[in-house]
Amino acid sequence: MDIDEFRMERYQSLYWHLVDYDLSESGVLPMTIRELLGPAADADAFLAGTGLGYPLSEGGFETRANIAAWYPEATADHVTVMNGGSEANFLTLWTLLEPGDRMAFMLPNYMQGWGLGRHFGRATDTFRLRLRNGRWALDPEELNAAIGRRTRAVMVCNPNNPTGHVLTEAEMDAVVAAADRVGAWIVADEIYRGAELDTDAASPTFWGRYDKVVVTSGLSKAFAMPGLRVGWAVSTPELLHKIWERHDYTTLTPNIISDRLAALAMLPDVRESILTRTRTIIRENYPFLEAWLRTHEEVFTWSRPVAGAIQYAKYDLPISSTRLVDRIRERRSVLLVPGDMFGLRKGIRFGFGYDIERTMKALTLVDEVLAEVSPVRG
Numbered sequence: 001m002d003i004d005e006f007r008m009e010r011y012q013s014l015y016w017h018l019v020d021y022d023l024s025e026s027g028v029l030p031m032t033i034r035e036l037l038g039p040a041a042d043a044d045a046f047l048a049g050t051g052l053g054y055p056l057s058e059g060g061f062e063t064r065a066n067i068a069a070w071y072p073e074a075t076a077d078h079v080t081v082m083n084g085g086s087e088a089n090f091l092t093l094w095t096l097l098e099p100g101d102r103m104a105f106m107l108p109n110y111m112q113g114w115g116l117g118r119h120f121g122r123a124t125d126t127f128r129l130r131l132r133n134g135r136w137a138l139d140p141e142e143l144n145a146a147i148g149r150r151t152r153a154v155m156v157c158n159p160n161n162p163t164g165h166v167l168t169e170a171e172m173d174a175v176v177a178a179a180d181r182v183g184a185w186i187v188a189d190e191i192y193r194g195a196e197l198d199t200d201a202a203s204p205t206f207w208g209r210y211d212k213v214v215v216t217s218g219l220s221k222a223f224a225m226p227g228l229r230v231g232w233a234v235s236t237p238e239l240l241h242k243i244w245e246r247h248d249y250t251t252l253t254p255n256i257i258s259d260r261l262a263a264l265a266m267l268p269d270v271r272e273s274i275l276t277r278t279r280t281i282i283r284e285n286y287p288f289l290e291a292w293l294r295t296h297e298e299v300f301t302w303s304r305p306v307a308g309a310i311q312y313a314k315y316d317l318p319i320s321s322t323r324l325v326d327r328i329r330e331r332r333s334v335l336l337v338p339g340d341m342f343g344l345r346k347g348i349r350f351g352f353g354y355d356i357e358r359t360m361k362a363l364t365l366v367d368e369v370l371a372e373v374s375p376v377r378g
Contacts, residue, residue: 004115008341020333021362026161026310027221028195028281028353031274036225036261046260055259057252058244059232063259066266071207071215071234080240081259083251085191085218085231089113091250092214092233093153095242096185097121101152104143104178107343108162108312110189113155114343121152126343129165131314135303136165140174147178153185154178159192159203162312162342162349164305166196166203176210185212192308194222194275197282202275203307207234214239221308222278223265228258281353282309289352292363299370309353312339315346319373324348327373332365 016022037043058064059081067081068074082088093116097103103117107126117124127142147154156175159166167175179186188206196203207215218231233243254262264270286304289311293300302313317324321338325348328334339347352359 001119003119006112006115008111008337011337011341012335015329015335019329019335021358021365022335022354023351023359023362024335024337024349025351025354026192026308026349027226027351028224028278028309029355030226031224031277033261036265036270036274050257050260052256055253055256057247058240059254060259060263063263063266064232066263066268066271067232068234069268070202070266070271071205073208074234077237078234078240080233080244080247081254081262082231082233082247083254084229085189085216085220086112087250088216088218088231088233089187089189090116091243091246092187092216092235093117093120093155094246095239096153096187096214098152100150102148102150104146104151104154104184106156106160108160108339109155109157109343110161111341111343113187113189117153117155122150125151129160129163131301131303136160136163138167138171138174143174143178147182147184149182151179151182151184153187155187155189156206157189157191158206159190159195159305159307161192161308162310162337162339162344163303164192164197164308164310164312165303166306169204172204172206172209176206179212180210183212185214186210187214187216190215190217191221192310193217194307195278195282195309196307197279197286197305200276200279211236219262219265223271223274224278225261225265228255228261230254230258230262278309278353285309285352285356285359286311288356288360289350289363292360296370299374309351311350311352312342312344312347313350314339314344315348317346317370317373318375321346321348324369324373328366328369332369334362334365336366 064076064079097120101121220226
C-alpha cells in the first residue's frame with residue numbers, strides 16, 4: 001500500500017549530516033549522559049546496576065509513574081512508553097483510525113499525522129492557525145468545518161511546530177467542543193511542552209479536559225535527549241491496551257538503557273532542572289535571532305514563539321520556500337526547513353537552540369542568498 005512521502009523528515013535525513021550548518025533542528029543542545037546522571041559515583045552505580053535485558057514492553061513502572069506525575073491525576077496505568085514521539089503518534093493513529101474514518105488535522109504542523117490520517121483512514125481534513133494582528137490564532141470556522149460525522153480523531157500540535165504558538169484556553173475549549181460534538185478522539189502532540197520562552201510554567205495540556213484524549217510526547221525536544229528515542233502516550237487504560245497490542249508488531253519494547261534514563265529524567269526535581277536548562281538556552285539565544293530578523297523587516301513577517309527553539313517567519317520574495325531553502329543549502333551549506341513542508345507556503349522555520357555563535361555565522365550566509373533573490377527595491 002502506498003503512503004505519502006514524509007517530506008520534512010526525508011529532507012532532513014538526506015542532508016542534515018552533509019551541511020556545514022544545520023538550522024533545521026527544532027530542539028536544544030542535547031544533554032550528555034554525564035549531565036543527566038550527575039556525580040561520578042551515580043554514573044558508576046548506573047553502569048554497574050543496568051543489565052542489558054528486556055524492559056517491560058510498556059515501559060518500566062517507575063518510568064511510567066514519573067511520566068504520569070507531569071499530568072494532573074494521571075497514574076502509571078495511563079502511560080505507555082514507546083521509541084520516540086513519532087512512534088507514539090504512529091501507533092495511536094493506527095489504533096484509532098479505520099479505513100472509512102476521517103481525521104481533522106491542524107495546520108501548520110509536523111506532517112506525520114497528515115500522511116498517517118490518509119494512510120490508515122479515508123482522508124485527512126485540515127483546519128488552520130492563521131497569523132493575524134501579529135499573533136497566530138486558531139480559525140474556529142475552519143475547525144468546525146473540518147469535523148463531521150465520520151471524523152474519528154482531531155490532531156493538534158500544542159505547542160505548535162513550526163510556529164511556537166500555544167493555544168489559549170478558549171482555543172483549547174473550542175477544540176474539545178468540536179471533537180465532543182461528534183464523539184471524536186483528540187490526539188494532542190505536546191512534544192514542545194516545557195520549552196517556554198517567557199514563563200517557567202509548562203504550557204497547558206489537553207490531558208484531563210475531555211474523556212477521549214491521547215497526549216503524545218517524549219524526551220526529544222523540551223528535554224534535550226532526542227538520541228534516547230523515548231516517547232509516550234497518555235490516555236485511558238483501555239485505549240493504551242490497544243496501542244500496546246500494536247506495539248508488539250513494531251519495536252516491541254523501549255530500549256532498556258533509555259527506559260532507565262527516562263525514569264531518572266522524569267523524576268519531578270530532575271525534570272524541572274532539565275526544563276530550566278532548556279528555557280535558559282532558548283531565552284539566551286532568541287534575542288540574537290530576533291535581532292537578525294529585524295535587519296530584514298522588509299522581507300520577513302514573524303510572531304515571537306511562545307514555546308520551542310523554533311521561529312517561523314513568512315517572507316516576501318519571488319521564490320517558493322522549497323526552492324529558496326534548497327538554494328541556501330546548495331550554495332551556502334546551511335540547512336533550514338521550508339514552509340511548504342508544514343502545510344504553509346512562503347516561509348522558513350529557523351532553529352535556534354544550539355550553539356548561537358554558529359547559528360549567527362550560518363545566518364550571515366543566509367544573508368548572501370537573500371541578497372541574491374531579493375528584487376531591487378526603491
